[in-house]
Amino acid sequence: MPKGVDLTGTEKGGMKVLAPTKDKNNRTIWLCRCPCGALMTRRTDQVLRGHTTCRSSVHKGLTYKDGYALKWAPTHPRAHRGRVREHILTVEEQIGRLLVKGENVHHKNGIRDDNRPENLELWVSHQPNGQRPMDMIAHAFATLKQYLPLLKGKDYASQEEETRNCDSGRYTNLPPTTRSSKRPSRDDKIR
Numbered sequence: 105m106p107k108g109v110d111l112t113g114t115e116k117g118g119m120k121v122l123a124p125t126k127d128k129n130n131r132t133i134w135l136c137r138c139p140c141g142a143l144m145t146r147r148t149d150q151v152l153r154g155h156t157t158c159r160s161s162v163h164k165g166l167t168y169k170d171g172y173a174l175k176w177a178p179t180h181p182r183a184h185r186g187r188v189r190e191h192i193l194t195v196e197e198q199i200g201r202l203l204v205k206g207e208n209v210h211h212k213n214g215i216r217d218d219n220r221p222e223n224l225e226l227w228v229s230h231q232p233n234g235q236r237p238m239d240m241i242a243h244a245f246a247t248l249k250q251y252l253p254l255l256k257g258k259d260y261a262s263q264e265e266e267t268r269n270c271d272s273g274r275y276t277n278l279p280p281t282t283r284s285s286k287r288p289s290r291d292d293k294i295r
Contacts, residue, residue, distance in 0.1 A: 109148060116154050119146075141185035171216035191219045195226055212236075213243040 111121045111134055122135045125145065133145045168174065175193055178186035181202065191209045196202055198221055203209075210227045211218060214235045 109152075111148065111151050114151070116151060121151060168217065173217045173219060190217075191224055194219050194221060195224050198224075199226065212239045214240070 119136045173190040174187040175190045177188045180188045195209045
């Protein structure tokens with residue numbers, strides 16, 4: 105390789121050469137930045153030949169932050185260090201356009217990395233915390249239907265029938281509550 109070659113500012117395969125530095129044997133290596141934001145060093149011959157593969161986990165598929173799956177999409181307007189939340193990309197693909205200000209995506213079952221199209225819905229304006237009870241109940245029944253048969257000695261049909269016959273839910277054996285219009289006296293509180 106030619107000595108004294110200055111590669112600062114050159115770009116190979118999306119990787120930008122930032123500055124020269126020295127390795128532990130006092131040889132010149134180059135500090136490079138990948139489009140995903142990762143920094144790495146490459147030898148002169150690697151840069152000249154185009155061996156600029158980033159070893160960052162971003163290029164190996166999905167990464168996760170705060171429970172959300174992130175996908176590599178460096179040209180997306182919402183990209184941060186080349187990554188965008190996968191549920192946003194899924195909904196944008198469904199509706200055929202980018203999300204606009206005031207729109208966001210809600211996970212019906214509350215699982216942040218469950219990005220199936222049927223689990224996502226587009227909401228306009230701010231979404232409240234939590235899930236709707238009906239969505240949680242529907243998800244619970246779907247989970248029971250899938251996994252209850254795996255329990256040995258249990259018959260799913262009888263379990264489902266018991267659930268249907270239950271009128272007031274889980275707490276049917278509690279005593280009835282009566283509201284008293286009379287406030288407790290001070291003597292009642294001491295006892």
